[in-house]
Amino acid sequence: MRFYNSIGPNPRVVTMFMAEKGIELPEVMIDLRGGENRRAPYNIEVNPAGQTPALELDDGSVLTEITAICEYLEERYPAPALIGTTAEERARTRMWTRRIDIRICEPLTSGFRFAEGLPVFEPRMRCLPEAAAGLKALAQDGLRWLDPLITGRDFIAGGALTLADILLFAFLDFGTTVGQPIDPANANIVRWYERMKARPSANPN
Known part of the structure; x- marks a missing residue:
């Protein structure tokens, strides 16, 4: 997996979520201020919405939206539970x-x-x-x-x-x-x- 990170509160949610779980992933920093997220290759190959963060999975597909990413990580790494065990x-x-x-x-x-x-x-x-x-x-x-x-x-x-x-x-x-x-x-x-x-x-x- 590979994590596309940047400044801003949305990526921070996922980085804190991963830190609480002890998850470490290869990271690509996207220059939000410079608009890297709004141009190719990011907005074509990674996230057509031009937003961060994004999580590239092992099969090459990409997840976006912070709650979806966190839900996925919770299932892959269930402990400690940050969404729930029941x-x-x-x-x-x-x-x-x-x-x-x-x-x-x-x-x-x-x-x-x-x-x-x-x-x-x-x-x-x-x-x-x-x-x-x-x-x-x-x-x-x-x-x-x-x-x-x-x-x-x-x-x-x-x-x-x-x-x-x-x-x-x-x-x-x-x-x-x-x-x-x-x-x-x-x-x-x-x-x-x-x-x-x-x-x-x-x-x-």
Whole structure:
């Protein structure tokens, strides 16, 4: 297998997921700022959507989309389990991962692309600068919704680290660098974030 990596929160989700599992794969770094992901050979031979990350399998086929890649790695390397060992655990992890993606990660990312990231993304995709503030507000709404739901928990989906934690951390940590800090009023999330930030997988170097 071969992993196509780059800067950004999406690849970081997979690199943290692999680090927590102790998976090491050959890596190809893609120059996102230089637009390498949007031109040949990457957008023809690897990912026609021009996005990172991507995972090339042993048979030469390619997986994209971070949840699909993590699901595949979980099946190939089941321990330690980061999605679950039972149907109930897997469903719970997927439920929280989906909630976090829709309510927080997607609006946070689009808010960045349509504002601070506009010079980079405007030539590459349809951008709606007029929607940036509203999208950022939606992400903050999502965090305010989540905060009371994790009262007394160490992790988002229950008593153990899962993909839901890794997804949320990677995007919130990115948000802190692009003008979308965590509101300190979300005390449960702040405590959770600090615990996640201390994990070796969050600081590989």
